[in-house]
Amino acid sequence: MSVVPFEVTAAGPVRRVPARRRSRLALPVVIGLLALPLVTAAHHSRPAPYGDHVTVHARVADGAVAPELRTTGRAVEAYDPATGRPRWTYSREGARPLAVLPTPGHAVALWSDGLVTDTARADGSAVRWHRAIPGGAPWLRSPAARGAAGVLQPLDPRGRMLAVVTPHRVAAYRTADGDLRWVLPARPGCAFEPARSVRRGTALMIAQPCRDAATSWTAQLIAVDDLGRIVPGRTPLGNELPGGAADGVPPRAENEVARPR
Known part of the structure; x- marks a missing residue:
């Protein structure tokens, strides 16, 4: 038994809807239903920001050992240290990874297009x-x-701060959110050499050779830590997340903007 649609007119009586009009009414509905998969497909096919492509190869249980990291031509790969099996790979369109820095919970990568990224290391x-x-x-x-x-240089043992060293400047980022904390430009007539750096305790010492041969050797070497350049009597800003400690670590007392007078 077929059901014939009815409609209520402005005058009040109920009448049957002609078959031709029923077809006109149904056409937009059919078109909408056909277009829905296309819209959904277009949404999923949109290019990822910055050309990111992350492929997860295996699920990771809570408390699993942190994966090792390596660069494999066009991608960063995290793999299980016991089995060697990949856990995830991360690539970017039009760029290749030049270096990768593993820190607790973070996989920081430097790319050929001058971009630095941070990926969740575990999974x-x-x-x-x-x-x-x-x-x-x-x-x-x-x-x-x-x-x-x-x-790429870590600025503290827990990997909470990252230094990006280039000839013109040293920039420090908070790994929790990528916030730029401080920038140290090279001395005029001098340039940092990232490959010529050494760690001593909590300090990172970086060579800063100068063109002027008369420049003293002490001016051609700088020392930094997570709070910036190490100089006597400094009063640096802190690196904690807004509203509290960073990664569960209480704020450091010497991080105040200025000492009490």
């Missing part, structure tokens, strides 16, 4: 942030970059 579930190195791409493509050796 590759998210690329947390992207930061561009000003003027970094041309230098990274030059022989002077030496394969980007020393560009």
